[in-house]
Amino acid sequence: MNQFSFYTLNECIGEAVYVKDLQDNLVYANKATENITKWPAKFLLNKKCYDIFPGVKGDCRFSCPVKRVITGEAPHPCVFNRTILTAEAKIRHLQIAAYPFIDNGRLKGSILIARDITTLHQYEETLQRESLKRKQLEQYINRTEVMYQAIFEHTGTAMLVIENDRTISMINRELERITGYTRAELVDGKRKWDEFVHPGDREKMLAYHSSRRSKGNKTPDHYEFRLIHASGAVLEVFFTIGMIPGTQQSIGSIIDITERKQTERALQESEEKYRLLLENIEDVFYEVDLAGNFTFVNESVYRVFGFKREELIGRNYRELVDQENACKAFAAYNKVFSTGVPERGFSWAIIRPDGEKRDLEVSVSPIRDPKGQICGFRGTARDITERKKTEDRLRFLSLHDALTGLYNRNYFEEEMHRLVKGRQFPVSLICADVDGLKQVNDSLGHKKGDELLVSTATIIKNALRASDVVARVGGDEFVIILPQSDLDAAESACRRIRDSIAQYNRQKPDLPISISLGCATAQTGKDMANLYKLADDNMYREKMLKHNSTRRSMLTPPGKCDCNGAQ
Secondary structure, X not given: OOHHHHHHHHHHOOOEEEEEEOOXXXXXXXXXXXXXXXXXXXXXXXXXXXXXXXOOOXXXXXXXXXXXXXXXXXXXXXXXXXXXXXXXXXXXXXXXXXXXXXXXXXXXXXXXXXEEOHHHHHHHHHHHHHHHHHHHHHHHHHHHHXXXXXXXXXXXXXXXXXXXXXXXXXXXXXXXXXXXXXXXXXXXXXXXXXXXXXXXXXXXXXXXXXXXXXXXXOOOOEEEEEEEOOOOOEEEEEEEEEEOOOOOOXXXXXXXXXXXXXXXXXXXXXXHHXXXXXXXXOOEEEEEEOOOEEEEEOOHHHHHHOOOHHHHOOOEHHHHOOHHHHHHHHHHHHHHHHHOOOEEEEEEEEEXXXXXXXXXXXXXXXXXXXXXXXXXXXXXXXXOHHXXXXXXXXXXXXXXXXXXXXXXXXXXXXXXXXXXXXXXXXXXXXXXXXXXXXXXXXXXXXXXXXXXXXHHHHHHHHOOOOOOEEEEOOOOEEEEEEOOOOHHHHHXXXXXXXXXXXXXXXXXXXXXXXXXXXXXXXXXXXXXHHHHHHHHHHHHHHHHHOOOOOOOOOOOOOOOOEEEXXX
């Protein structure tokens, strides 16, 4: 082939063809070389390849495979890959085949045929990256499978995988423990999960199993059902289940809530008993917050407080009491808040909507929040109005005469003892005795005698000061204590009594009153020991001086009673 034919042929092929002389200078480059390198042929000529392509690092004369072909060290063609940087600063990957260039039997240099394999190289790199990713993904999947297998087995919750046909394909040790069935019985035995569901729950569970595998289902993800243990015992369990994406398998977890449900039922029963107790006790049960606002009351509140439950919730206890009792209630709550110790026996009064006052006996206990801090109070309030009235009545009767309402001998003696140590001297004492009471009782009856005593008591009390003490100390005996009163004051009191009796007798002559009086005065505490005896002696002295006439005609004219100071 002549030189013209050689060049013509090379210009027509798609691969880059270029020729180097023995000094590594490019002496020829075809059009394809220009297309691949983006360098014009005239620029390439008479240059060494490592000067043209910046991508080639350093002088490759001593390692160039073309050299080995020329020297015969390597067979031809010698094929190798090169990466170059084009005139457009783009990287291209070339596969080059090198041949010795012999002309007329003489070695002239080398002929190189370069094929652009950039796309192939990129594809190979992509394959390598994808292969690496696939390998990494496989490793990740393997690690994930191991991890999820470990989680499935050691999660602490009973787990199982259910197939579309309801058979159990996978369980963990916790499910074996809860159900009492072994892995061999359930998984290897191809048992269906509904075999150990309580008959009362089976229909619902089967419906859920089917609907869960249909499109647009709204099957609940968690619910409770009864499970039959291998021993035959019935367990109450909480079931959480969902579909495994891309499969017809479902994965579920089971928590044994038997004890919790038993506790809940016991608590409900206890709460019901507690509610019935609260609703049926006579006492008011209440709860208030720290501000004193009612947060709970039982039905008894209407009977005692006069408010319906809904009317009282949210209201403050201060709205039910006056200022004095508000202070009592606050003191009680404050004491319990300060000590943290429940107290009972507090007492204060509330005012009902109709204005009636009711006396309460109240207990107070602290309510604590989960942190142990006091957040309110609870207790009972008992209506003791009637009891207090009875107690007051008994207290009154213990110190008063039941017939006349005057103080009795007990009170008289206590008052005399108190005055001995007091500073109200002089103290005067008047002894009074109703004349002829026995004759009235015998002739007219005890009822008339009682009327006579009541009238006498009223006359004596009305004739004296509010600070004076009047006591009935015997059947027909009365005693009057006059603090800070000398003998003249005592005699003046006697005259007032006699004047009042005379006026009464004029108005009611059918049952006149006759009374004997005697008085005495003590200047010091020492004189008090004989004061009663002196006054009583003076009273009997007057009684003996009176005429022994019938009770009906007996009228004592007003005058001076027999009184003396204590000696």
